[in-house]
Amino acid sequence: MTQASVLVVVPTTGGPLVLRGLTARPGMPTSAAFAVGDYRPLPWSGDYARLAAEGGPLSRLPGITAGPYELRLSGSFDAGRSWEVPVCLAHGLVARGFRLTPEPSEADLVVWATGAVDLDLAVLAADYALLDKIERSRDLMTEAARADLYVLLPSGPEAAQAERIFRALPRARPSAILPSASIPAALAALVRGTLPTVATAGRRRRAPPAVAAGLVIATALVAILMALDGHPTKERPEAPPALAEVDAVKARPATLPDGGAPPPGVEVEELVAPAGSSCRRVAFGADPPERRAVPSEASGRLRASRLASDLCGLAFRLVRPGARLAVDPALAAAALPPVRLPDGAQAYFLREGSRQNLVYVVQALSEAGVPSASDRLEHALRR
Structure with a gap:
């Protein structure tokens, strides 16, 4: 049976990238990611090494060996975590005998996926700029119009509209929307869903030029009609401009003082290394941190925290059911990927090289993604 070829797309707001190679490299000290033609690891290569390391998130997928791996992409980007979902799916597919191809015209199937994952390979809900990424991917998807298209859309403010767009695309077979709860479920x-594709891999008849041209024209017409239709855009909630990473977590009920104003929707705590321990031990789970509530200094502003050597990070806990947490990208960039504490709080442990003065914003969003002024908190970290 011929191996089915898969084009794995890594959508970005600068345009889509594709995976060009995923190879086990036992001689490398650790897994690394590169852009094609460049010997320098990509800026997020260290995060990929942790993802693919022995005992890391990828080890939870059956059939995945610990590596190290060399990951090659068609281009580069500097930051963000939305590459994690397509890369995890690529690892799972390669382990099951699929062959990566960078050429849209040669693909039996296309995987268009975006999003970040947690330690257990659950897909994190967030605003991933899905509509922008789809628009920038249209030419690539048209080139692969005869391939079966599989899509993973994380939960977020644009997920429903993005799904409608994918379902409306004129393709040989309708786009398949994958479960977005976790990588194992999606895989x-x-x-x-690809069993028929695997059985006919290499024997698929390509579209004649006239049919391909018709698909291009139909795709353009769908884009025009969707642009003229004002209804979907009315359903799109506006995300707060300074907040990019939104993660749905369970909240415990809030208690309001009699006659008082509602408290902020987020509680912020310092995560401090206990006596005799260190932030390294705390971040890797060897010792539990001490949790100290950060008091309010004024309306919408918390008292500044000092960047002492024992301040390991911050924890955010929602106090209203159904709310979602939005964390300033400035803090996310200075911290390790967030982890969930036993009580549901999100913990951001500071990176060793990023302990600089920082002012960030954290905010609780309603279930519809709408922010409230009373739920917006500003907090400073000072040396």
Whole structure:
């Protein structure tokens, strides 16, 4: 049976990238990611090494060996975590015998996926700029119009509209929307759905030029009609401009003082290394941190925290059911990927090289993604 070829797309707001190679490299000290033609690891290569390390998130997928791996992409980008979902799916597909191809015209199937994952490979809900990424991917998807298209859309403010766009695309077979709860669930659905493709890999008849041209024209017409239709855009909530990473977590009920104003929707705590321990031990789970509430200094502003050597990070806990947490990208960039504490709070442990003066904003969003002024908190970290 011929291996099915898969084009794995890494959508970005600068345009889509594709995976060009994923190879086990036992001689490398650790897994690394590169842009094609460049010997220098990409800026987020260290995060990829942790993702693919023994005991890391990828080790939870059956059939995945610890590596190290060399990951090659068609281009480069500097930051963000939305590459994690497509890369995890690529690892799972390669482990199951699929062959990566960088050429849209040669693909039996296309995987268009975006999003970040947690330690257990759950897909994190966030505003991933889905509509912008889809628009920038249209030419690539048109080039692969005869391939089966599988899409993973994380939960977020644009997910419903993005799904409508994908379902409306004129393709040989309708786009398949994968489960977005976790990588294992998406991978299982993807493998089940591609069984007919695997059976006919290499024998698929390509579209004649006239049909291909018709698909291009139809795609353009769909884009024009969707642009003229004002209804979907009314359903799109506006995300707060300074907040990019939004993660849905369970909240405990709030208690309001009699006659008082509602408290902020987020509680902020310092995560401090206990006596005799260190932030390194705390960040890697060897010792539990001490949690100290950060008091309010004024309306919408918390008292500044001092960047002492024992301040390991910050924890954010929602106090209203159904709310979602939005964290300033400035803090996210200075911290390790967030982890969930036993009580549901999100912990951001500071990176060793990023302990600089910082002012960030954290905010609780309603279930519809709408912010409230009373739920916006400003907090400073000072040396």
